[in-house]
Amino acid sequence: MAPLICGRGHVCWIRKNYDLHHPPLRVAGTGKGIYPHGEMHEIRVGFGDILKKQLELAGENYELLSSRGVRAFNVMGAIGSGKTTVILKLAEELRRRGIRVGAVAGDVAGDDDFRRFREAGIPAVNINTGDDCHLDAHRVHHALEDLPLEDIDVLFIENVGNLVCPADFPLGTEMDIVVISVTEGDDMVRKHPKIFAQTDMVVINKVDLAEVVGVDPQRILADYRKVNPHGRAILTAAKSGHGIEELLSALGF
Amino acid sequence: MHEYSLAFSIFESLRARLAQPEMLPSRVTRHASRIKKIHLRQGELLVLSHEALKEAWRIITEGTELEGSELEIERVPVRVRCPGCGYEGDAKYLAEEGWHMRVPILSCPRCGARVEIVEGKDLAVVALTVEEEVGAS
Numbered sequence: 001m002a003p004l005i006c007g008r009g010h011v012c013w014i015r016k017n018y019d020l021h022h023p024p025l026r027v028a029g030t031g032k033g034i035y036p037h038g039e040m041h042e043i044r045v046g047f048g049d050i051l052k053k054q055l056e057l058a059g060e061n062y063e064l065l066s067s068r069g070v071r072a073f074n075v076m077g078a079i080g081s082g083k084t085t086v087i088l089k090l091a092e093e094l095r096r097r098g099i100r101v102g103a104v105a106g107d108v109a110g111d112d113d114f115r116r117f118r119e120a121g122i123p124a125v126n127i128n129t130g131d132d133c134h135l136d137a138h139r140v141h142h143a144l145e146d147l148p149l150e151d152i153d154v155l156f157i158e159n160v161g162n163l164v165c166p167a168d169f170p171l172g173t174e175m176d177i178v179v180i181s182v183t184e185g186d187d188m189v190r191k192h193p194k195i196f197a198q199t200d201m202v203v204i205n206k207v208d209l210a211e212v213v214g215v216d217p218q219r220i221l222a223d224y225r226k227v228n229p230h231g232r233a234i235l236t237a238a239k240s241g242h243g244i245e246e247l248l249s250a251l252g253f
Numbered sequence: 254m255h256e257y258s259l260a261f262s263i264f265e266s267l268r269a270r271l272a273q274p275e276m277l278p279s280r281v282t283r284h285a286s287r288i289k290k291i292h293l294r295q296g297e298l299l300v301l302s303h304e305a306l307k308e309a310w311r312i313i314t315e316g317t318e319l320e321g322s323e324l325e326i327e328r329v330p331v332r333v334r335c336p337g338c339g340y341e342g343d344a345k346y347l348a349e350e351g352w353h354m355r356v357p358i359l360s361c362p363r364c365g366a367r368v369e370i371v372e373g374k375d376l377a378v379v380a381l382t383v384e385e386e387v388g389a390s
Contacts, residue, residue, distance in 0.1 A: 043278055043280050043281050043380060043381050043382075043383060044278075044379065044380050045270075045277060045278065045281065045378060045379065045380060045381055047266055047270065047377065047378050050259060050262045050263055050266060050375075050376040050377065050378070051259075051262075051299075051374070051375060051376050053262075132255070132258075133255065134255065164300050165255055165300065167300055168255070168299055168300055168301075168374075169255075193347070193354055193356040194298060194300050194354075194356065195300075197298075197356055197357060197358065197359060198298060198359065226347060226349075226358075227347060227356050227358065228358075228359070229358065229360045229365070230359065230360060230367040
């Protein structure tokens, strides 16, 4: 979920009028039966807590991270788009500036990304979702318990490679970022409009390969602007470091 | 696929209320085993496969008092509020050829500023269809 921007321009997880979705339990008349034999009654009830728990847990993560002075970013994106490389390059530059970085690696299985973070000297926690297609706030909460938050200024949470489900699960981060690359084709936004409509920033990676694969990044940009007029879009070729400075400044560094 | 876990949340939520009759109108609890339909409202920003959710519901409720009940899911348009100009109402949607989906745009339809989501990320149970026993009042 895209975080809400509150009146002061801050990211805000508190849905002020959430109560609107939780009307007091009441019987509001007995509707006509839907079934032909007539003994059916439709009875109004109201419980909207199916997803409320996720919002609450995300809110708790946000509070915990804020209280420790940690700025956290939810990095979503397609498989193989370069999420880990983008994070590693950002971390390299941040650490050069004296900013301490931590990471959470989310994958269905394996610890490849986790090991890349550790090899780069970044304190990291690995989350294997075991077939779940997304991270959720509960899993992230446990990862936060295992991280030395007092030694971390910026936390990158790398979500499971997937452009569908992660959009529905807020983690309590300051910003949601989607990383895609030109090698996936120029129609990524058109194929997954909902995640792009809600995220704060898109990173279009591997632009140095655009010509080779015959993809025009401008077409991706144009689609993104249509579904998300307020989102930022940054072009990178993370491996060579291209665009990393611009991305950092877009993230507020 | 998280439809299964969502279906399970709906199931647990409903069961918890059936276990505490004061949380539901008595007309429901009197006929709990005759709940035929569970009416859900789903915000259009939520990525949800109705077919997968219904199939998960069928599997989860097998052998329970809710076996045989069905989910009825209604898509609810996204509602937004603009912190800038105070607009509150329906979000604007991208309606163009080639986008095979109604895509809500989180921009104020009146002034173009970024908006807050009022409704559109939710999944809520709003009503139950129960079959009353013959002769019951």
